[in-house]
Amino acid sequence: MVINKEHVQEILEEVKDPEIPVVSIYDLGILRDVKVENGFVEVVITPTYTGCPAMLEIERDINNALKKEGINDFKITTVLSPAWSTDFMTERGKANLKEYGIAPPNPTNEEDIECPNCGSQNTKLLSQFGSTACKSLFKCNDCLEPFDYFKCH
Amino acid sequence: MTDQNKFDYILQQADNCLILGQRLAEWCGHGPILEQDIALTNISLDLIGQARLFYQYAAEIQGEEKTEDDLAYLRDAWGFKNVLLVEQPNGDFGFTIMRQFLYDTFSCYFYEALMSSSDERLASIAAKSHKETLYHMKWSADWVIRLGDGTVESHNRVQQALNELWSYKDEIVIETSADSDALAAGYGVSLAELKEKRDAKITAVLEEATLSIPEGTYSHKGGKEGVHSEHLGYILADLQFLQRAYPGNEW
Structure with a gap:
């Protein structure tokens, strides 16, 4: 089997954030890079928060996903720089978050957050x-539902 | 060890984060309302996360196959370099808020300055942590204002906390030899510049909170050199018990 970068990325597409199971680690911006050299794979990830308890689980999930596809020659590297920011989140990731009921990060205005349930401002x-540490808690004054907002960084 | 000074410098910050994180974790399940219980433990988690990043780096500098766990679980009180402020018992919610505010106003400007460290690893830890402490400082400053400018009861309690903690606020900005060496070597920050920014922030928030600023200039010292109050021993007894009783035990 020839291992290439695209193939590994495809496999990792199936690895979701354990606390937000609709968003892949790629869409969340946690997956920073995939390097393939002479059949050896390096997966580079970055934490959203220093104390994020999901990081160990994410590493385990990456480990399992790669092994399941017969890739055994790899390492997972965690980098801090450049620090993760919500800018690394893809548009698809933001859309998935919203559909799941979590308001996606809004870098231009952190005061008026749109309700993911009814769309009210x-x-x-x-x-x-x-x-979780990456979210804050909001309430919609129109539909009265409380909802999580994914904080900007 | 290749660089004792850098090791000590990193431990100062790591120990502040770990001990304050442990203190805040004591609030778990005891917060005044659910949202604030969650806030206290969220901040605790951030601090323990920051502590880990520093300990991991310190352990690499130490070598001898040491890990972050050795530094957190197997050092005695005199090896810890945290300031006395962070080991003070929680007291009431107002006391915890004031202690947090006096720490956040330091750590926020500390990380901001440390982002320009000549040491890339420290700079990247700082960039990551700074974003978190911005949220912490906003939270604790909001609460200082809310309690200070609140009811007579909340005002009196948080004023009392300020009076008690006032002599603990400056140890963190008084230079040790590790601090001055770090600054001279280019990887540390200027505590004098930091103090100026910090004091301005503290004054602005306390004024908005209608609190009286205490006049005393005396400062407790010793924590950064390993001389602690009796409180630290009890914290470590809680924190380290499992690893001491069952060495090498894992979940």
């Missing part, structure tokens, strides 16, 4: 810290 920050 009339929302209110309840807490800067939500169910």
Whole structure:
């Protein structure tokens, strides 16, 4: 089997964020790079948050996904620089987040966040810290649903 | 060890993060309301994450096959270089908020300056952590204002906390030899410049919070050189028990 970069990327497309299972690590911007040299694969990832407890699980999932496809010669490298930011998130990732009920990051305006349920702009920050470190908690004043907002970085 | 000074410098920051993170974790399940319980533990998690990045780097500098776990779990109190501020007991919510505010106003400007460190690894840890501390500082400053400019009860409690913590706020900006060596070598930050920015921020927030700024200039010292209050021993007893009782144990 000839291993190339595209093939590895395709496999990793199936690795999702354990806490947001609709978004792949590629769409979230956690997957920084894939290098293939003489059959040896290096997967480069970066944490969203320093204390993100999902990173170990993500490494395990990458490990399992590659081995399942018969790729055993690889290493996973974690890099910090450049620091992860929501700018690394793809448009598809943002759309998936919204469909899942999490408001995607809005770098231009962190005050008026659109409700992912009804689309209203009339929302209110309840807490800067939500169910995970990367999200804050909002409430929609129109449909009255609380929702998570993926914070900008 | 190749670079004792850099090792000490990194440990100062790592230990601040770990000990304050552990203190905040004590709030888990005890927060005044659910959202703030979550906020306290979220910040705790960020701090422990930052501590890990520093410990991993420090362990590499130390060599001898040491790991981040050796540094966190197997050093005694006199080896810890955190400031006395972060080991102070939680007290009430107002006290925890004030302690956090006095730490956040340091760490935010510290990371901002450390991003220009000549040491690439430190600069990248700083860039990552700075974004997190911006949220922390916004949260703790908002709460200082809300409690200070709140009811008579909340005002009095947070004023009391400020009075008690005032003499603990400056140790973190007083240079040790590790700090001055780090600055001279180009990988550290200027604490004098940092103090100026920090003090301006503290004053602005305290004024908005209608709190009286204490007059004393005395500063407790010693933590950065390993001389701690009795509180640290109890924290370490909690934190290190498992690894001490069952060496090498894993989940």
